[in-house]
Amino acid sequence: MTPKKQDPIALIKPKKLENIRMYELAKEHLSEKMQELYRDCGSFNLFVSTLDKEKKKMIGGNHCKNRFCPICAWRKARKDAMALSVVMDAMHEEHDVKYLFLTLTTPNVRADEVKSEIVNMNNAFQKLFKRRKVDRIIQGYARKLEMTYDGNPLITTPLFDKKQAYYERLGLKVGDENPTYDTYNPHFHVVLAVKKSYFNNSKNYIKRDEWLDMWREVTGDYTITQVHIERIKEKQTGNAVAEIAKYSAKSNDMGVSPEVFETFYNSLKGKQVIAYSGLFKEYMLKYKANELEQYMEKDKNEYFYKIMANWRSDQSDFVLEYIELTELEMLKYNNKKFDEFDIE
Numbered sequence: 001m002t003p004k005k006q007d008p009i010a011l012i013k014p015k016k017l018e019n020i021r022m023y024e025l026a027k028e029h030l031s032e033k034m035q036e037l038y039r040d041c042g043s044f045n046l047f048v049s050t051l052d053k054e055k056k057k058m059i060g061g062n063h064c065k066n067r068f069c070p071i072c073a074w075r076k077a078r079k080d081a082m083a084l085s086v087v088m089d090a091m092h093e094e095h096d097v098k099y100l101f102l103t104l105t106t107p108n109v110r111a112d113e114v115k116s117e118i119v120n121m122n123n124a125f126q127k128l129f130k131r132r133k134v135d136r137i138i139q140g141y142a143r144k145l146e147m148t149y150d151g152n153p154l155i156t157t158p159l160f161d162k163k164q165a166y167y168e169r170l171g172l173k174v175g176d177e178n179p180t181y182d183t184y185n186p187h188f189h190v191v192l193a194v195k196k197s198y199f200n201n202s203k204n205y206i207k208r209d210e211w212l213d214m215w216r217e218v219t220g221d222y223t224i225t226q227v228h229i230e231r232i233k234e235k236q237t238g239n240a241v242a243e244i245a246k247y248s249a250k251s252n253d254m255g256v257s258p259e260v261f262e263t264f265y266n267s268l269k270g271k272q273v274i275a276y277s278g279l280f281k282e283y284m285l286k287y288k289a290n291e292l293e294q295y296m297e298k299d300k301n302e303y304f305y306k307i308m309a310n311w312r313s314d315q316s317d318f319v320l321e322y323i324e325l326t327e328l329e330m331l332k333y334n335n336k337k338f339d340e341f342d343i344e
């Protein structure tokens with residue numbers, strides 16, 4: 001299944017506004033050259049649209065490709081989601097695998113512990129997947145490292161709902177000082193491909209409590225109370241894909257203050273945020289080599305216009321200019337597979 005399409009021009013405007021805001025926090029960490037690219041990112045975007053101007057897709061633009069740029073993080077997430085959904089369709093079709101969604105987390109840590117915590121979690125994860133019981137049945141995984149920030153000084157209702165069991169155990173209630181205030185939670189979201197026999201052979205099936213026990217053992221942290229594992233039903237593949245492909249850090253979290261930004265920046269810079277193993281790795285290579293085109297949806301739109309979207313900072317908006325495609329461009333942009341990024 002392919003992620004839902006929305007009007008890309010409507011989507012990029014709030015991202016450009018975020019890019020402008022985030023630049024103020026990011027600039028001191030960037031080289032002079034990158035500062036320029038980051039600041040200009042998305043000031044120019046190129047789209048094609050149908051004659052009725054209803055359907056559009058992005059075909060280019062000046063993008064900085066910085067991981068901490070909201071525009072580029074968003075574009076990368078869409079690109080990863082597209083790749084992952086094609087890969088999962090192909091693996092299911094060719095190897096009859098089933099999918100599980102696993103979330104692994106450890107207790108929140110302070111800013112100065114984040115880096116070592118991520119190292120520990122990586123090691124624990126490797127250990128977990130070397131376990132015979134796991135290794136025997138898992139055909140591969142796509143793993144995403146994500147981090148959230150808890151910036152609530154007091155326990156508020158929504159947080160309380162989410163962490164109720166935890167707070168209750170600590171004897172805390174709404175309005176109390178939040179014990180995880182100013183802490184970070186790095187965690188893994190994982191899609192697992194399993195053999196069909198995972199579900200119909202009790203020797204292969206791993207219960208939630210077993211996952212929890214194993215995660216505790218490999219992390220050495222027995223205070224962990226939660227492991228989330230669920231089967232991904234065929235129709236829900238899109239949700240799992242979105243969860244893996246979405247950004248590692250939300251701008252809302254990362255942009256709280258210069259200190260918080262710096263923690264995110266230092267702990268995620270240069271890190272491999274999505275890792276693929278086994279069949280996922282194999283099929284991701286096939287995807288990149290354009291060998292999975294038969295699993296990609298064909299783009300049936302007939303493009304007629306080229307749209308230049310230029311950012312006008314005095315208006316905080318894009319100014320659009322529609323130009324009819326030339327015959328050559330018509331050939332170039334029509335009858336393609338539904339991947340808006342393959343043209344760049």
Ligand SMILES: [Zn+2]
Binds near residue numbers: 042065070073
């Ligand atoms: Zn960018």
